[in-house]
Amino acid sequence: MLSGGPISGARTSVRIVVVGDRGTGKSSLIAAAAAETFRPDVPPLLPPTRLPADFYPENTPIVIIDTSSSLENRGRLAEELKRADAVVLTYACDQPATLNRLSSFWLHELRRLEIRAPVIVAGCKLDRRDAEYNLSVEMLPLMQQFREIETCIECSAANMLQVQEVFYFAQKAVLHPTAPLFDQETQALKPRCVRALKRIFILCDHDMDGALNDEELNEFQVKCFNAPLQPAEIVGVKRVVQEKLHEGVNEFGLTLTGFLFLHALFIEKGRIETTWTVLRKFGYNDELKLRDDYLSIPNKKAPDQSVELTSEAIEFLKGIFSTFDDDKDEVLRESELEDLFSTAPESPWDEVPYRDAVERTPWRGLSLSGFLSEWALMTSLDPAQSIANLIYVGHNCNAESALNITRRRTVDRKKQHTERNVFQCLVFGPKRAGKSALLMSLLGKPFSENYIPTIGEQYVVNIVDQYKGNKKTLILREIPEDGVQKLLSDKESLAASDVAVFVYDSSSEHSLKAAIELLSNVARQGEETGVGMPCLLIAAKNDLDSNSTVNKDSAKICLDMRMDAPIPVSVKERDLNDVFSRIVNAAERPHLSIPETDLSRSRKRYRQIVSNTFMCLSVGAAATFIGLAAYRAYAARKNSSS
Structure with missing residues (x-):
């Protein structure tokens, strides 16, 4: 080195x-x-x-x-x-x-x-x-x-x-820029540099004893600089570290503290290229993130395909969870989670949309289901970031072993079933309909009377128990009313989702009307782009006084559009009517619950007319053929008798 x-x-x-x-x-x-x-x-x-x-x-x-x-x-x-x-x-x-x-x-x-x-x-x-x-x-x-x-x-x-x-x-x-690695004011390595070097140290510590012995130091030198260290040089390196920093060397070899000290020393001495050589050998770019070519990102997928973690990657994550759960209380507290991601550039879940996507409590932390749900969300939204963070936390993986690109939803619809384990659901509805309350109930959070309008899109994710112990991951993506037009302006915006729900206040005719208008717009776009998806109506705030007009109108609309009846829920009274399981059921059967619009009905009638016409022509042609054959047989018999 x-x-x-x-x-x-x-x-x-x-x-x-x-x-x-x-x-x-x-x-x-x-x-x-x-x-x-x-x-x-x-x-x-x-x-x-x-x-x-x-x-x-x-x-x-x-x-x-x-x-x-x-x-x-x-x-x-x-x-x-x-x-x-x-x-x-x-x-x-x-x-x-x-x-x-x-x-x-x-x-x-x-x-x-x-x-x-x-x-x-x-x-x-x-x-x-x-x-x-x-x-x-x-x-x-x-x-x-x-x-x-x-x-x-x-x-x-x-x-x-x-x-x-x-x-x-x-x-x-x-x-070999200095700014990403070293803080000139404090004369210390920057946090992201420390995290990258810590990951490299752990990768080189093959016997996992917390120190690089002489053999490991030599392997590191050969990997980075294509030249071995002589025994005297190894002794000299450790002596320099120990003279300046006693805890930099122990009985087993060069410690992480000593490894970091050496790199800080190189930079102070104007040999920053040495540290950059090490970082780049291990796949880092100038931002101290793994390069794209190092990640082996999966090939491009169709808009109606999704990305999920493989069972191999999930088992690895379960093991990581157990390893960093120091007190074995089956949750990762903030300190334990920070330790887990201490070899990543930063904790990936500190920012939106991940920060509030799962339930985390100050005294309990993140459960295993919440941990796996966060990974499922990140994999669905940003497969490259998911692969990178898997590598950061120690998975020696490639995209093929860690990520699975699902079958196209158009194929699922034809086969009338899906093999997906993670479903993304779009949540539409007018203001004050109860969208956010529905999202929070997926996380098991108590109902709040305080109304806070949603600014921008919001995600929540959790594991939903299905029949016979079957578990699926459900991602709810709330679309604010004023964000619908922007979403639908992208012709492929619906393709990435598996199901859509439309929430309305069951005590308000205006709320139902607005929800149906949203439903019609989404169904029309799905019909035009060929990515029609299952849709459900959710009658929220069922604890309020019932409105008979709303109940009749919503039932009639569902009948006309050949949809399931509205699902009544009351988040306030925790009467959810198994709504999340029903959303997953709709997503698992992508050929059903697709709303019929005037356009789809006219196309259906046209196809029926064409089919009937073809049938009539086929029958007429067959009759003509049979008649012609009979005439020829008759003519042949007549000629033979004469």
């Missing part, structure tokens, strides 16, 4: 833009670097200059863009800066005013333009400076104020002093 050739990732080139005041030596610096010699006759503005891949050890070509600092070229300058991978900001060592302009204008201008590229400050014309100058002392306040500055260096094109180093540092800042 002491040396090795750097790995620059998948980047094919680095674009460096050189900016600064007029006369600071931008063009001379570029020309000297490219020609590897000083050129006294450099034009005021150079065309794009290319340094070949073998110019620096990283084997990545560089394109250097010269710029003009004149006012009339400010628009072009801004365009070039926004395309830059790195910025070299120049000042003239013999002109103190140009140095002051870095903080008074240029660095603020980069921020105004929202340039995120790393900045290398280059002092040119070093050969012309007379006075003594301590670069590190003078530049420290500037670097503390502007954290985007990666390096400060002074050079001389005339004397060919540190010219090529300027662009080497710029390339290095792009290929």
Whole structure:
């Protein structure tokens, strides 16, 4: 772990833009670097200059863009800066005013333009400076104020002093950026870097004793740098760590604390490429997430297919749950869940839509069913993220062993059954109909009188017990009334779901009317796109005074549309009428409960007419054929008798 050739990732080139005041030596610096010699006759503005891949050890070509600092070229300058991978900001060592302009204008201008590229400050014309100058002392306040500055260096094109180093540092800042790994203020590794290195440490700790022994250290060195460590080098590494950090080495070898300390030391010593080489060997990109090519994402699926975890992956997750359930109380508390995901970039369930998708209580935590439900939801919504997090928590898997792409729902409809274990249900309904209360009841949460309108879509997920101990996972996705139009604007929006329910307040005629209008719009789109899905009406708030008109109208509508009768529920009184099991039953029989619209009825009549016409034509043709055959037989007998 002491040396090795750097790995620059998948980047094919680095674009460096050189900016600064007029006369600071931008063009001379570029020309000297490219020609590897000083050129006294450099034009005021150079065309794009290319340094070949073998110019620096990283084997990545560089394109250097010269710029003009004149006012009339400010628009072009801004365009070039926004395309830059790195910025070299120049000042003239013999002109103190140009140095002051870095903080008074240029660095603020980069921020105004929202340039995120790393900045290398280059002092040119070093050969012309007379006075003594301590670069590190003078530049420290500037670097503390502007954290985007990666390096400060002074050079001389005339004397060919540190010219090529300027662009080497710029390339290095792009290929091996400091910002994702190290916090300059605290002088410590950043949390996401610690998480990635912890995962790598665990993968290399084959005997799982919490330390890397000499053999494991050597295997790690060969994997990352293609060169073994000599015994004396291993001793030297451990001695350096132990002198600075006693707990970094124990009787078994280099501990995780020592492993992290070593990488922090490399970065402090300017050898950040060593840590990046390790990270990239283990599949990480510049954001310290696993690269897509490392994840083996499944092939594209049809819109009406879904993705589920395989039984192998589910068994692995059950084992992980048990491993991290330290107190064996059959729930994962926040600390245990954080420990489980401590080798992932962050806990994937801290943000929407996962944060509130399952029931979690401060004193109980997350149950096994809630844990598996979260994974089912993540796999359904974002298979790539699911695969990545499976790998982060220790599953040595590929997409084929962890993910299952289900059969198309159009095929399920023809076969009149489905093999899916996870169902997604769209929940529609007008405001105050009781949609959110229905979602919360799936999680077993108590009813609340407080009305909080849903802003944006909301997901909940839980396991539903079916007949004979059969268990299915149900995902409810609430669509706010004002979000329906946006959803239906996408012609494939319904294809990903298995069933839809339409919730209305059973005491309100207006609520029923609004729900039926939503039902008609969804059914019409399903008919037009050929992805018609089972639909159910849910008569919510059944504890309120019954409205006979609503009851009659809803029953008639269901009869006309050939749907099941509305399901009455009262979340307040916990009288749910087995609604979630009935939703799953409808999803399991995708050929039933599909509402008939005027369009579908007219198409059905047309198909019947065509079928009847074809039948009549077939019968007529058969009769004609039989008549013709009989006539020919008669004619043949008559001719023979004569």
